[in-house]
Structures are given as C-alpha cells and as structure tokens.
Amino acid sequence: MLKKPIIIAGPCAAESETQIDIAIAEAQKRSVDFMRVNLWKPRTKPGFDGLGDSGLKLLTRVAKAGLSPGLEVVLPEHVSKVTEAVLPHLHPEGKLLVWIGARNQNHYIQKEIASLAAQDSRIYLMVKNQPWPNEEHWEGIVEHVLSSGISRDNVLICFRGFSPYGSNPLGLRNIPDFDMAMRVKEKTGIPMVFDPSHTGGSVPNVFEMGRQSAEYDFDGMIVEVHHDPPHALTDQKQQLTWEQFDKLLAIARPTVEA
Numbered sequence: 001m002l003k004k005p006i007i008i009a010g011p012c013a014a015e016s017e018t019q020i021d022i023a024i025a026e027a028q029k030r031s032v033d034f035m036r037v038n039l040w041k042p043r044t045k046p047g048f049d050g051l052g053d054s055g056l057k058l059l060t061r062v063a064k065a066g067l068s069p070g071l072e073v074v075l076p077e078h079v080s081k082v083t084e085a086v087l088p089h090l091h092p093e094g095k096l097l098v099w100i101g102a103r104n105q106n107h108y109i110q111k112e113i114a115s116l117a118a119q120d121s122r123i124y125l126m127v128k129n130q131p132w133p134n135e136e137h138w139e140g141i142v143e144h145v146l147s148s149g150i151s152r153d154n155v156l157i158c159f160r161g162f163s164p165y166g167s168n169p170l171g172l173r174n175i176p177d178f179d180m181a182m183r184v185k186e187k188t189g190i191p192m193v194f195d196p197s198h199t200g201g202s203v204p205n206v207f208e209m210g211r212q213s214a215e216y217d218f219d220g221m222i223v224e225v226h227h228d229p230p231h232a233l234t235d236q237k238q239q240l241t242w243e244q245f246d247k248l249l250a251i252a253r254p255t256v257e258a
Ligand code: PEP
Pocket: 012, 038, 042, 072, 100, 101, 102, 103, 128, 160, 198
C-alpha cells in the first residue's frame, strides 16, 4: 500500500544521462514517490519516441540512487526488460511503477502487462484513462487489469482528461470531467492520481488544472518536470521547472496529506 499523497514527477521523456542525473538530484531534495523515466513514448505524430532499450541503464541509475522509477510500458516485453533493469538495484524501500498509457487500448495487452506486473509486490501498475469520454469503458480498463490477478493494493488509476472536441475556452490539451473521475474512483475503490500536465498542455494551464483538481478527492499527482523545458525533446510547453513544481504542489497538494 502506498502512502498518500502519491507524487510522481520527472521529465516527460528520458533524453540523456545528464538530464536524468539532474532530475535525480532535484527529486532527492523533495518527497517524490516515483520519478518519471519514460523510455517508450507513443506520439500523436512521428517524432522522438523515446530512448527505448538504450535507456534501460538510466532506470538502473535511478534505482541505484535510492529513488523509485516510473514509466509507461507499451508492450508486455517492456515489463520484463524494465523489471530486469530495476528490481535487482532497488534500495530496501524502493519500488517500480509501470503504467498503461491512454493510447494503449488493447485489453489483451493490458491484461498481459498486468499479469507480468503482478509477479513482484514491489511493482505498482498505474492505468491511465482512455482518450475518449466514456465512463463504462474507463471502468472496463480497470476491471480488465484487475482480472489478471494483480493485487488491488498495487494498482493506481491516473486521470488525464479526454480529447477536446467542441468548446475549449482555456485551450486545454485534454478536458477533465472531475465528477466522472470521482465516480470511477468511488466505484472501483482504487486510488486515483491526477495528471495536470497532460490535461493542461501549457504551464499556465498546468497551474489552472492543479487549482481546479484541489477541489476533488485525488490521492496524488503525476507532473512533468524538466530542468530546461524549452530544450526538452517532447512536451516543451507543459513541462515545469523544479521551482514551478514546488509552487504547483503548494497550491494543489492533495488534501489527504492532512
Ligand atoms: C505520458 O504520461 O507520458 C503520456 C503520454 O500521457 P497519456 O498516455 O495520458 O497521453
């Protein structure tokens, strides 16, 4: 069982050893439960789609530094690769977070990923909601994953909003339906973290999403943080600096902490 609030932070994508070393040093100064070290990045249009296997050594580096790495796994084989790179090097309290991204909507693959994640109690599995707004489908993803036999204590849901369609006055990247999120959290009984980065899509909107989400009973947050956002290889507009991340936590830190 994870203590709350659950804070997941770090770059959108792992880019280099230097970038990850800076992120390790910044994460060590803060209470970050999992550091993002994303190696496989499904993209809307072709572009930098992650370091892939060549970045596995960066996961080892993060684990050796005493931090718990977190990343998206797109295929079942990614779970095995990541497990091998991380588990032997984790510190005694260390954990590994793998997640199923919004675009990964093949339930055979979701179940296979979940059953591989179920093989070690130090592995936590996070499931992001699908891009289109549909409560039943969202519950279905969670049910598919749980049907693999993974312990409920090792599963987390992440809410990242729904693809915009029609009116979007703030220019959000994805539109939140916080009431639906709270219903899904209640019905599934699984802790839910909020992703202000992929809902907001720009620094001012990440803060706006942080403010709005603070009114709801989320169990934590996943935030994209980069030491040099303008030069990031992905999601330059929405990644916060570590100083901005501190400000976001001050306004949006989930109230469960109290
Ligand atoms: C991510 O978290 O890196 C990501 C790509 O988000 P999503 O799967 O929600 O689009």
